[in-house]
Amino acid sequence: MSIQSTIEAATSTLPPSLARIAAVVRENPSTVITMTINELAHECSTSVASVVRFCRAIGFSGYAPLRMALATELGKEAAQFSARGAYGSEISDEDTLREAVSKLAALELLAIEETVEQLDFTVLEAAIDDIDASERILLYGIGASQFVAEDLMHKLLRVGRNAYVLTDPHEAIAATVLHAGPTVAIGFSHSGTTPETVRFLRTAAGNGARTIAVTSAKESPLARQADHALFTEVRESSFRAGAMVSRIAQLTLVDCLFTGVAKKRFTETTDALKRTREATRALQA
Known part of the structure; x- marks a missing residue:
């Protein structure tokens, strides 16, 4: 790190x-x-x-x-x-558009590399096992983290997994108390301190769900609440209204989770992806 x-x-x-x-x-x-x-x-x-x-x-x-x-x-x-002229973590008023984009790309490349380098594969495998064994996957995040949750939902739905993104905090809490078979709750928060996301995981755990946190903060309330905590490594730019670099790092972990889940049932997954791809192509014809 x-x-x-x-x-x-x-x-x-x-x-x-x-x-x-x-x-x-x-x-x-x-x-x-x-x-x-x-x-x-x-x-x-x-x-x-x-x-x-x-x-x-x-x-x-x-x-x-x-x-x-x-x-x-x-x-x-x-x-x-330096060879690509991208060194420097902050975008300044003096930068040309090319320089600003190069700096952003450098930060995003570093986020992906460092997130994967520090990834605890024992924790990742345990999280994948829980997702694979679940009948219901509940996903929750606020702001840019919600977009990341939606990305994982779409990927899991394409391979026949029951995944749901909960967009309202009351809806999220209500879903966690319903007993609908083995459940995994995954909370996304860059800071790890978003109260609604912490409450979502805590309530889910209290009702028997397995819990996974995706965050950058190892000592955060969200990380402490989860059965499995996966950490991003991020240096966010001051131009972070859209949480640019942290979003890329979270998406990296989403792809790691999906790849692991897909490999658990490789033949079933490839068949599901083929059928869903063909079905969506038919709509475009």
């Missing part, structure tokens, strides 16, 4: 003084390299002790180890993306 992704994931769970440091470092990671610990504390309107606590919160013993590790990480990324 990269340092920048760790900071992104931890931001929503940090206390205010540490969250200010995270915000500054997210905006410009090279700040850590160019500033002393005193300068960074002043920049963030906080204390040196808070900077040390921030370092420990993201897994480092102090500021010096963080500077060294982040310098190494930024150097590797510069080498990886």
Whole structure:
């Protein structure tokens, strides 16, 4: 897991003084390299002790180890993306359209690579087993996470699985208390703190469903609530009204889940995909 992704994931769970440091470092990671610990504390309107606590919160013993590790990480990324002119996590007013799109593509490529690299395949396989054994799959997310839930629903429906996206929070809770055979509830939330999504998983678990969380925050309420937590690795751009990079990372995990479920019943799946493809083509004729 990269340092920048760790900071992104931890931001929503940090206390205010540490969250200010995270915000500054997210905006410009090279700040850590160019500033002393005193300068960074002043920049963030906080204390040196808070900077040390921030370092420990993201897994480092102090500021010096963080500077060294982040310098190494930024150097590797510069080498990886400088050839295409895409290096730099933030889109600025001075960027041309081509430069802005290249930066976004670099962030999305990193999100896919880092999400797959850190994926716990034991957890993934357990989540796939629960989905395969279920008779009903309930999916819930708010905002951009709802679009991701819909993507998984469409994929599962195409292979004959009973999947439902619940778009209303009351409807979602009501569905979890209905006993309709073995059920899996999957909640999507980038921050892992969306109250409605956490409540959805908690209620589902209380009524006997197996639960899966798709989030970026390992210590989040959503992750703690789930039987299986799958984590994205994301560095979101400041242009994030559409949750661009986090959505791509979540879709990567959706494809991993679907691939695993499809492989469980390979012949049945390929037959279902063939028949549904032929049926939809007939509608276009």
